[in-house]
Amino acid sequence: MEISKIGSFGLRDHIVAALEPAKQEGTLLSLVDDAALFIAPQGEQNLVVNRLLLEGIHFDLVYFPLQYLGFKAITSAVAEIIGMGGTPRQATLCVGLSRRFQVEDVDILMLGVKDALALYGVDLVNLEVTSSYTGLTVAVTCIGSVAEGEALRKSTAKKNDLICVTGNVGAAYMGLQLLIREKVAYDGTEEFQPKFDGREYILSRQMKPIARLDILRQLQAEGVRPSAMTNITDGLASDLMQLCHASGVGARIYEQRLPIDHETVGMAEDFSLSPTLVALNGGEDYELLFTVPLGLKDIVESIEDIRQIGFITDQEDGIRLVSSGGSETSITAQGFNREE
Amino acid sequence: MEISKIGSFGLRDHIVAALEPAKQEGTLLSLVDDAALFIAPQGEQNLVVNRLLLEGIHFDLVYFPLQYLGFKAITSAVAEIIGMGGTPRQATLCVGLSRRFQVEDVDILMLGVKDALALYGVDLVNLEVTSSYTGLTVAVTCIGSVAEGEALRKSTAKKNDLICVTGNVGAAYMGLQLLIREKVAYDGTEEFQPKFDGREYILSRQMKPIARLDILRQLQAEGVRPSAMTNITDGLASDLMQLCHASGVGARIYEQRLPIDHETVGMAEDFSLSPTLVALNGGEDYELLFTVPLGLKDIVESIEDIRQIGFITDQEDGIRLVSSGGSETSITAQGFNREE
Numbered sequence: 001m002e003i004s005k006i007g008s009f010g011l012r013d014h015i016v017a018a019l020e021p022a023k024q025e026g027t028l029l030s031l032v033d034d035a036a037l038f039i040a041p042q043g044e045q046n047l048v049v050n051r052l053l054l055e056g057i058h059f060d061l062v063y064f065p066l067q068y069l070g071f072k073a074i075t076s077a078v079a080e081i082i083g084m085g086g087t088p089r090q091a092t093l094c095v096g097l098s099r100r101f102q103v104e105d106v107d108i109l110m111l112g113v114k115d116a117l118a119l120y121g122v123d124l125v126n127l128e129v130t131s132s133y134t135g136l137t138v139a140v141t142c143i144g145s146v147a148e149g150e151a152l153r154k155s156t157a158k159k160n161d162l163i164c165v166t167g168n169v170g171a172a173y174m175g176l177q178l179l180i181r182e183k184v185a186y187d188g189t190e191e192f193q194p195k196f197d198g199r200e201y202i203l204s205r206q207m208k209p210i211a212r213l214d215i216l217r218q219l220q221a222e223g224v225r226p227s228a229m230t231n232i233t234d235g236l237a238s239d240l241m242q243l244c245h246a247s248g249v250g251a252r253i254y255e256q257r258l259p260i261d262h263e264t265v266g267m268a269e270d271f272s273l274s275p276t277l278v279a280l281n282g283g284e285d286y287e288l289l290f291t292v293p294l295g296l297k298d299i300v301e302s303i304e305d306i307r308q309i310g311f312i313t314d315q316e317d318g319i320r321l322v323s324s325g326g327s328e329t330s331i332t333a334q335g336f337n338r339e340e
Numbered sequence: 341m342e343i344s345k346i347g348s349f350g351l352r353d354h355i356v357a358a359l360e361p362a363k364q365e366g367t368l369l370s371l372v373d374d375a376a377l378f379i380a381p382q383g384e385q386n387l388v389v390n391r392l393l394l395e396g397i398h399f400d401l402v403y404f405p406l407q408y409l410g411f412k413a414i415t416s417a418v419a420e421i422i423g424m425g426g427t428p429r430q431a432t433l434c435v436g437l438s439r440r441f442q443v444e445d446v447d448i449l450m451l452g453v454k455d456a457l458a459l460y461g462v463d464l465v466n467l468e469v470t471s472s473y474t475g476l477t478v479a480v481t482c483i484g485s486v487a488e489g490e491a492l493r494k495s496t497a498k499k500n501d502l503i504c505v506t507g508n509v510g511a512a513y514m515g516l517q518l519l520i521r522e523k524v525a526y527d528g529t530e531e532f533q534p535k536f537d538g539r540e541y542i543l544s545r546q547m548k549p550i551a552r553l554d555i556l557r558q559l560q561a562e563g564v565r566p567s568a569m570t571n572i573t574d575g576l577a578s579d580l581m582q583l584c585h586a587s588g589v590g591a592r593i594y595e596q597r598l599p600i601d602h603e604t605v606g607m608a609e610d611f612s613l614s615p616t617l618v619a620l621n622g623g624e625d626y627e628l629l630f631t632v633p634l635g636l637k638d639i640v641e642s643i644e645d646i647r648q649i650g651f652i653t654d655q656e657d658g659i660r661l662v663s664s665g666g667s668e669t670s671i672t673a674q675g676f677n678r679e680e
Contacts, residue, residue, distance in 0.1 A: 001555035028385060028491075032495070032586070033491075034420040034423035034424050034571050035389035035420045035421050036387065036389065037382075037386070038387075038388065040379075040386075045368060045378070045379050046377070046379060046386060046483075048430070048432060048466060048481070048483060049376065049432070050390070050432040050433075050434050051434065051468065052468055052470055052482050053471065054472050055473065057470065057471075079375040081374075083374035083375070084373060084374050084377070084594070086375065090388070092388060092389070092481065093390075094390050096392055096477075109518075125388065126388060127388055128392055130392055130394065130398075131394075131397050132393065132397060133394060133396030133474070134474040134475070135473070135474070135477070139479035143386075143388060150374075151377050154372075154373055155372070155373075202358065246373075248374070297576070
């Protein structure tokens, strides 16, 4: 159905009617008035972050299905709240749609949005639907909360702290390369089948990344308070550099400790790329990078899916990678995905 | 300077360096970490709203200067917080920029943003700068707060309540028509001078609309709590219809009571438009539409820049306009500006 049939108000009502009721106790008014009303739980402070996803820059609908885009948009904002140690609670969404989109397209986009809202336990409290001159635009704001004084910052890492990474890195980037390759390979015939066999994991990391609320909960359950934390968006190297810069420290990380999935390694080799560089600079990992005091080494080691990759040094020692062969290099690279 | 010279991170740092320090007590961490941290004042609840402004849909940079766009983007979100009776406190901003924009363009955009932040006393707490494939995209989120239980809603107007409007309506729409006419009239010669003489007011209403925090403060100072309220964005008729629909009531408003500036009337006549229809359907007024119990009539009358335009009726009586001649018509029109 053409969106013009029901208008942007009608489309908004159509979307709202298909949403689950708000689940957070702190969501007081949502989707009904000029603005949404909310409160943080007693003793908690509020977090807010916004993200903007633009067609042609952050996604290409030729190979990126709308449903996954909806999921990823919510994840990209939720991950920043988790990166501060917060619990995501409310989200707002603005969608700009050009004339080539129909009501059914919006329904598919919203399937992914709703999937992500359910997964993270987040309420959509404000929604704007508008026309767009060119393509699809998605703006997401996520609100969360964190106990007073417990927000985890980039600026508080200390010398000798262990540097930890959750999951693995570089997979989302190789998933993107695979998608782009198959897009290029597509010859326009109906018989064309993209070659994704055995690459499902890296594809899922690109298309349906999941923010690590699970790890945050485990750290809290074990009583582990990271000395510093950030979400890995720009690539491990870039986010580590930002953390070190904010904390006024240096870092030494070990190539052989970098968590890289075997599909990432295989795909990197197919593309004649160094798996290490992919892991350092890929970006869009939505994993957590954090530091803990040395004394917490054993507890952290007991939590699944956390890898200790190095330790914090003095600022004047720089940010260095110790290669598997024992040589050292400075980490200066920017993420491959950096839009400049 | 090309943005690529300093990169999107460099541009973000450049913008942040030129911002005033945060002024709100409740702004705890801004512009430094994955997300911003804030609290509402003791006993207050949080409000949040987001707006998306897209080039070619919400603004045309041929006649809409970047500085005013920055101001208007902040105003458009702030106005929704005020429309709920809230005090705007924090804002987040995402800017998507295509290659035709330079660092200096962003500086000009930010002049308007900063002007608005200062006027409303709002802190910019989160900023994202990204590339755009086509044109300029601005996403703004505003956070505010309101005393517990004091949020002003659309859904609580009662029969016999007075219907009030602040300032005047239709001016921003006629300002837009003037801008469009002069754009069309522009003949490409250097000697061309747009004809804006004597139309400064309607131009200012289109280009630099100011949300009515002043009126909200006056109502609070006089102890007037509106029974219902909303911000006028879509046009008086559309916003009145939404308020009536949410409250389950009807309305009767009087043509001769509609607040219309003489420049709006003059410009409407130039375009052979009915000033009444322009006032009802223009949109982008950023004025307040609210209702008060009859008993508050005298107090409301004593506050400058508030006009009583009619009263709330039973739902079955519909939403009706009483013309200057005494005849009645149903109000059904949508705003001129509605993007469908």
